[in-house]
Amino acid sequence: MNGDLQAVVAAAASFVGVSLFFVLLAYACSRRRRRLDRAREARNRTRSISNPDEELAVAAVEQNASFDSKIKITMDELRKATKNFHPKKIIGDGGFGLVYKASLADGGGGRTVAIKKLEPDAFQGFREFQAEMETLGKLQHPNIVKILGYCMLNSDRVLVYEFIEKGSLDQWLYDTMSENSELSWSKNSGERLPLPWDTRMKIIKGVASGLAYMHGLPTPIIHRDIKASNVLLDADFEAHIADFGLARTIEASQSHVSTQFAGTMGYMPPEYKEGFTAATVKADVYSFGILMLEIATGKRPNLPLVLDKGKEVGLTVWARHMVAENRQMEMIDPAVSRDGLVKATVEECFNIACVCTSEHSRERPVMSQVLELLKSAFG
Numbered sequence: 001m002n003g004d005l006q007a008v009v010a011a012a013a014s015f016v017g018v019s020l021f022f023v024l025l026a027y028a029c030s031r032r033r034r035r036l037d038r039a040r041e042a043r044n045r046t047r048s049i050s051n052p053d054e055e056l057a058v059a060a061v062e063q064n065a066s067f068d069s070k071i072k073i074t075m076d077e078l079r080k081a082t083k084n085f086h087p088k089k090i091i092g093d094g095g096f097g098l099v100y101k102a103s104l105a106d107g108g109g110g111r112t113v114a115i116k117k118l119e120p121d122a123f124q125g126f127r128e129f130q131a132e133m134e135t136l137g138k139l140q141h142p143n144i145v146k147i148l149g150y151c152m153l154n155s156d157r158v159l160v161y162e163f164i165e166k167g168s169l170d171q172w173l174y175d176t177m178s179e180n181s182e183l184s185w186s187k188n189s190g191e192r193l194p195l196p197w198d199t200r201m202k203i204i205k206g207v208a209s210g211l212a213y214m215h216g217l218p219t220p221i222i223h224r225d226i227k228a229s230n231v232l233l234d235a236d237f238e239a240h241i242a243d244f245g246l247a248r249t250i251e252a253s254q255s256h257v258s259t260q261f262a263g264t265m266g267y268m269p270p271e272y273k274e275g276f277t278a279a280t281v282k283a284d285v286y287s288f289g290i291l292m293l294e295i296a297t298g299k300r301p302n303l304p305l306v307l308d309k310g311k312e313v314g315l316t317v318w319a320r321h322m323v324a325e326n327r328q329m330e331m332i333d334p335a336v337s338r339d340g341l342v343k344a345t346v347e348e349c350f351n352i353a354c355v356c357t358s359e360h361s362r363e364r365p366v367m368s369q370v371l372e373l374l375k376s377a378f379g
Contacts, residue, residue: 141208206239266302289356298333
């Protein structure tokens with residue numbers, strides 16, 4: 001009996017001990033959870049104070065600015081000019097939003113402009129956006145599309161650009177413009193003649209000049225998406241770089257994509273494939289080199305090319321192979337007339353393009369050097 005009693009006492013003591021252990025464990029967990037909750041609340045308060053834009057993702061009151069004294073920009077005016085952003089007014093699908101052609105009747109004296117409405121999820125807090133647009137609006141260079149102003153209301157972000165008559169370079173390289181005049185940058189969207197060699201070199205120099213200016217600013221602006229569709233041509237076939245700064249400006253706010261590549265397949269440098277995603281001026285140089293090859297050859301950089309032995313390779317590998325065999329004249333776009341072409345000048349064009357597209361970024365020149373090389377080669 002004593003043995004039974006001892007067993008009961010031992011079991012009871014064990015039960016009490018285990019119960020006490022779990023009670024203490026639950027108490028400790030509860031205290032830890034309360035501490036974590038208090039810490040999280042403190043961090044949130046600090047974040048709200050240090051980053052007020054996080055709570056100001058929309059502009060409850062309309063914010064607008066014009067960088068041209070001749071025009072007045074309001075959301076009502078932009079909606080009226082685009083017929084409430086009607087699809088028939090669309091002339092392109094630019095980076096982070098659709099582009100519309102419109103005339104500012106009330107606030108712009110009938111001036112034709114290009115209006116880009118940014119995608120709702122492609123912006124940061126409006127104060128940062130406003131500061132960025134104020135900076136970009138001050139840029140003045142003949143080879144950069146001018147931002148005439150902007151407007152913000154609620155979640156809408158709308159940019160107003162100067163209208164460039166002849167549209168994008170890719171349309172002139174590949175003749176892909178729609179036959180519908182309402183969807184074209186030009187009033188006359190008929191068949192185009194192939195761009196002559198001299199005009200192509202003029203365009204290349206213009207893009208190089210604009211990029212050298214952007215990279216040479218006290219706070220350099222990195223484009224991150226240099227390609228044929230982001231180069232617009234005016235009536236004299238002067239090149240104007242579009243969508244500058246926006247890739248860098250917008251993606252900085254998108255934490256879920258901030259580690260992804262910026263740019264377009266075929267134009268992105270090799271270091272991006274190796275996991276290096278930081279925007280650099282040398283990445284722009286690589287994209288520019290690809291653009292040079294595209295303009296000179298008329299070949300799309302995102303499509304494979306076939307070497308003599310039937311092997312499919314990318315544009316840069318094909319170009320280096322052809323240059324190594326001294327076949328630069330064969331590389332020129334078949335649509336370009338060879339009359340009057342100087343072989344030495346053609347060779348220099350492809351040499352510069354190959355240097356710009358070097359596999360290692362440290363081997364690429366900066367854009368100011370590229371511009372000097374182009375001036376030396378083409379005047």
